[in-house]
Amino acid sequence: MIIQLKPDISESQTESLINEIGQIGYKITEVKTQEGTYLVGIGSSDFDIRRFGHHEGIQDIHIVSDAYKLVSRKWKVKPTSIDLGDGVFIKEGDMAIMAGPCSIETEDQIVKVIDHLKANDIKIMRGGVYKPRSSPYAFRGLGIDGLKLWHKLASEAGIKIITEVMQVSQIEEMLDYVDVFQVGARNTQNFNLLDELGKVDKPVMIKRGISGTIEELLQSAEYVFSGGNEKLILCERGIRTYEKASRNTLDLNAVPILKDKSHLPVVVDPSHGIGIRKFVHQMALAGVMAGADGIIYETHEVPEKAYSDGQQTLNFAQSAQLTDQIRKIFAMRKTFDLL
Secondary structure, three states: EEEEOOOOOOOOHHHHHHHHOOOOOOOOEEOOOOOOOEEEEOOOOOOHHHHHHOOOOOOEEEEOOOOOOEEOOOOOOOOOOOEEEEEEEEEEOOEEEEEEEOOOOOOOHHHHHHHHHOOOOOEEEEOOOOOOOOOOOOOOOOOOHHHHHHHHHHHHHOOOHHHHOHHHHHHHHHHHHEEEEEEEEHHHHHHHHHHHOOOOOEEEEEEEEOOHHHHHHHHHHHHHHHHHOOOOOEOOEEEEOOOOOOOOEOOOOOHHHHHHHHHHOOEOOOHHHHOOOHHHHHHHHHHHOOOOOOEEEEEOOOEEEEEEHHHHOOHHOOOOOOHHHHHHHHHHHHHHHOO
16 A cells, blocks of 8 residues: 655654554555655555545555555556656656767767757767676776766756666766666666665666566666655666577567556667667657657767667667657657547
């Protein structure tokens, strides 16, 4: 169960409520977020929710059977909207486009990507300054100095930044220079990292684990929410299967399922999802039609010279074409939604 508490509830009222719920065998966890205060109850006994309705400090009470409770749509019917400021949102009913290189490489590269994004009215730039690489000898990013430079140039251009955080120790130093923290596929079940991101007042996008289930992705989001951060985004980026013809298997089934199960916005990453440049367009547009609230993909002036993931990265001409197509397909989808 989830109990939403009124903002003016007193400490004694909260304590009395927790004690009363405990008497029916429920373990209570108090969760305070940027948006409100909740009591999350875990138990197996049946009870009549009207039993607690007399408490003045209760705003609402919900029965949620899902293991992931706070991110479940069963209690929060209104979809979560992520406001990045300056009129930039990631939300249902809109189409957020996030584009940029796999890795932040040089100042010149940053400037050229920003110019490309501005020319195509893309408000969010993706890129990595800390890169989890399969090989320890591959390029692993420019680190905090690269992030500071990127942030300066992006801020001047009115562009928001989404970038990956890999460990707890990086959060504090990155905090002032990012608009969205990304949790990569390899860290989706790094619970220490998720706990700490729950204490941060910045949006967090969680990518699905390499072999993770939909429920595991939702449980990862639950860790962050229960830690105090409601500003969450889910990302389908493909899973590892027996298929070898593509880098991953982009599970577009996950998009409508996640939208049905959770109130959080859902983003699709076709670049990692298929890993083959010439097919990124098709998978991005398929993601839009599947119901995604945003698309995040990789672009670079000369993908063949990119420090990482060049094989799945679009050049600027391809990126401009895809952006135009995404918006047209999204407009078509909105028309279908009205039928």
